[in-house]
Amino acid sequence: MEMQSLASALEASLDPAQNKKAETVLLEQQKDPDFSLRLLQVAASDQWTPTARLASALYFKNYIRRNWTDEDGNYKLSEDTANAIKQELIGLMIRVPANIQYQLGDAVGVIADSDFWRRWDTLVDDLVSRLTPDNARTNNGVLQVAHSIFKRWRPLYRSDELFTEINHVLSKFGEPFVQLLSSTDMLIDQNNSDKTVLSQYFSTMNLMTKLLYDLSVQDLPPIFEDNMQSVTSLLHKYLVYDNPLLHSDSDNEAGLQEFVKSGIFEVLVLYAEKYEDAFGPFVEQFVGSSWNLLTTIGLDTKYDILVSKALQFLTSVTRMSQHAHTFNNDDTMSQVIERVVLPNVSLRDSDMEMFEDEPIEFIRRDLEGSDSDTRRRAATDFLQQLLAQFHKLVTDIVLRYINHYLSDYAKDPSARWKSKDTAVYLYSSIAAKGAVTASQGVKSINELVNVLEFFQTHVARDLMSEVNVEPILRVEAIKFLYVFRSQITREQWRDAFPMLVTQLGSSEYVVYTYAAIAVERVLALTDHSKQAVVSQADVEPLSAQLLQHLFQLIESNPDPAKLQENEFLMRCVMRVLVVIRDGVVPITDNVLAHFIKITQIISPNPANPRFYYYHFEALGAFIRFAAPSQPEKLENGLYPIFGNILQNDVQEFVPYVFQLFAALLEANPAGTLTTYYISLVQPILSLELWASKGSVPALVRLLSSLIARGASQIAESGQLQSILLIFQSLIATRTNEIHGFELLESIVAHFTPSAIDPYFITILQLLFTRLQNSKTDAFTSRFVRLYHSVSARVDRGLGADWFISHANRVQDGIYVQLYLSIILPDTQKLVRPLDRKIAVISLCKTVTDSSAFAEKYKKGWGFTCEALLKLLENPPILATTDDTVVDHDVDDMSFGVGFTQLQTIKRSARDYWPDVTEVKSWVGRQLQDANARQGGKIKNFATQRLSESPQALEILSMYMSR
DSSP states (O other), X not given: OHHHHHHHHHHHHTSTTTHXXXXXXXXXXXXXXXXXXXHHHHHHOTTSOHHXXXXXXXXXXXXXXXXXXXXXXXXXXXXXXXXXXXXHHHHHHHXXXXXXXXXXXXXXXXXHHHHTTTTOTTHHHHHHHHOOSSOHHHHHHHHHHHHHHHGGGTTOOOOHHHHHHHHHHHHHHHHHHHHHXXXXXXXXXXXXXXXXXXXXXXXXXXXXXXXXXXXXXSSOXXXXXXXXXXXXXXXXXXXXXXXXXXXXXXXXXXXXXXXXXXHHHHHHHHHHHHOHXXXXXXXXXXXXXXXXXXXXXXXXXXXHHHHHHHHHHHHHHHTSHHHHGGGOSHHHHHXXXXXIIHHHHSOOHHHHHHHHHOHHHHHHHHHSSOOTXXXXXXXXXXXXXXXXXXXXXXXXXXXXXXXXXXXXXXXXXXXXXXXXXXXXXXXXXXXXXXXXXXXXXXXXXXTXXXXXXXXXXXXXXXXXXXXXXXXXXXXXXXXXXXXXXXXXOHXXXXXXXXXXXXXXXXXXXXXXXXXXXXXXXXXXXXXXXXXXXXXXXXXXXXXXXXXXXXXXXXXXXXXXXXHTSOHHHHHHHHHHHHHHGGGGGGGHHHHHHHHHHHHHHHTTOOOOHHHHXXXXXXXXXXXXXHGGGOHHHHHHHHHHHHHHXXXXXXXXXXXXXXXXXXXXXXXXXXXXXXXXXXXXXXHHTOGGGGGXXXXXXXXXXHHHXXXXXXXXXXXXXXXXXXXXXXXXXXXXXXXXXXXXXXXXXXXXXXXXXXXXXXXXXXXXXXXXXXXXXXXXXXXHHHHHHHHHHHHTOGGGTOSHXXXXXXXXXXXXXXXXXXXXXXXXXXXXXXXXXXXXXXXXHHHHHHHHHOHHHHHTOHHHHHHHHHXXXXXXXXXXXXXXXXXXXXXXXXXXXXXXXXXXXXXXXXXXXXXXXXXXXXXXXXXXXXXXXXXXXXXXXXXXXXXXXXXXXXHHHHXXXXXXXX
């Protein structure tokens, strides 16, 4: 019955209508110590539906990711359970269907990251023992497990530990792998007329090409180098292999034969780029075969990945000088461009079908750089590599073809528009030198061409014409401006920018989306002096109309999935708000209404992480610039939708909402906590809420913001103890210790000493235990900063003496040990100017105001002076407040895995002493005032206690006489 309940809940977890209820059931079942093993049982047994089995494998994968080890590498599951999982998993991988195998393979990779090979040293022997001479299904299961583990090596940096692991694998797996490669080759030959059996062995060959890459990615294994002749012969055999039984019936879906050949090309690229000495003698045969493949293969979509891999191989070969010379004459280069490059950069019918039927996918593939496996991208890379090697030759030849295509277009523009598209695309390809950067576009151009002249003569008309321009030509024109945006001057952009904005009014999805992309990037563009090319003054007059139109495009389809499909439009909204800054204030009501509407629509079904990331970034920019002048309006408008997100536990949105709540609080620092905010405090003190790693930084910021606005109200309600329990849980782990200190510093800054006093000894006990047993550099640095934050606040009733009295109540005399061995030496290691500034204030006030140092720690007074003067040798200079919103590359972000910082409301480090600007002058005044106030004591202390440090005494005297 329990297994039936589990299987039913797993199946329901894949149904959006039942997902929430199913998750509740599964969370309850996780309390069973054997939960993970029961998941494997569901995945393994065919008594359950295929959906339940797949759901179980998915859940197991994610469960293992969250629960295999802690941050120190210790098992979070019991050791018996962990060992049982490892023992069961390999055999299970061999038996289950491919879709389940793939999910379990990811789990194997997670386990291997932690355990392989030292805590799982039997794995390779286990894998080898399961390989068979001729059972393809079993072998494919074994090879899939091996690939799940060994592919982890691909992105890693070289290290002794890594090579120890690789050598461990090769010593056991290398010889059986080579033997299996040979035997699989023979079995393919023997079964070349039996489609079913042949397909199984070709699946084996496909996995073995992947493993050949895995095993070679860091260094060429000796067993492959010693057998390079036979290995390359086998690779070449299957590169030219063709069996009609393996042909794909689909025009769009690649078959096993294409997968194997694509995998071989990946290996060839690796060998050509990394192991030229060993592989060089065998290159020519592959170049000839690649040429034959590229000049004979069809234009069907199913061949796209194979063609792109073949082009990537030729690109790598072109970098090898001894092979590149083959192309170095007009006839050969013309053939290469005409027969290989041009067919693969020209638009095909399938491209236009995607343009019309799947416009968002067309845009993502074409513009974002995610098209690395498309023909057009690979052919462009090949062309640009040829251009790098033979600059003038390639430029002249391609310009001839460009002129040919433009002439062809001129004969019949309405029918031959594809010729112009090819011409413009080719021109962009040879004009650009280097990659298109996210911030600047192309930064340098081919000196043999004139980009602006070509734009004005051939491209601009496609943006200015009202009618009779093919949409794809408008797209190419927009892309031209997008790519070469940094080559256009500020004055030229005054003419060009309105052209882009006009294209937002197009009825064509791809055109207005490309326009939004280009507008957003141009608005983010700066010149060499970091000044915006298109300024706030340029944008603000048309911002109301621009934002209204963008919102209308976003909201044109109210279906939640469709509304959040196009993240590029929302990114443009964000950028407009960032650029116009407080220019949004007059249109606050309209913008607020749109944000509320969109949030309400997407909250029940978050579908596109990129869209809602930019949605909340845009909302952050809106709060940042509109809330300071009208906080109540934004708070009242946003409270209901934010509260609804929290109440319904929309997990994807919750960390963003916490950050936005904090930004609202920080926008009105003088205000007290409203009733709504007071009601928010207790729910966020629930320890269960803090269990999600992705929420912790946002929760700390929110709680710190609540403390800053309402410390007295929180203290009166008796909630400080609950806050300190959260601090205790954060400080216990390396992952969250920094956030724990951030929370504690907020407590120190805003609660009265009388409120903190009952708990501070316990706080110090926790900190001292960590310092003694498991301190890290980061922990020590933040402890030192905390100390100085307390020591500097003499005026609030804290200070060094307050800290000393509490520390010595933890353990008599411990303060001196801490001060001499940790606080003073690590103060000099502080790097951030603000941290060093706090330390200067702290040490100065210790010298001027501490009774303990004046009367008891006389040597310590001298040490403190010396530490202070050493800090002042390189005085901290705080950067002027920079209100720029830093771009964040969304492609580098792992949504749903950890905390995602909203850049538009990213909080800078808070300076609690803004009036202290020139620290040397400030220290001088403090010393003089204290000396006068105390009847010359400071000067006398310096003379007595710095007698053995005459240089320090001289410098201190200079400060006191300024």
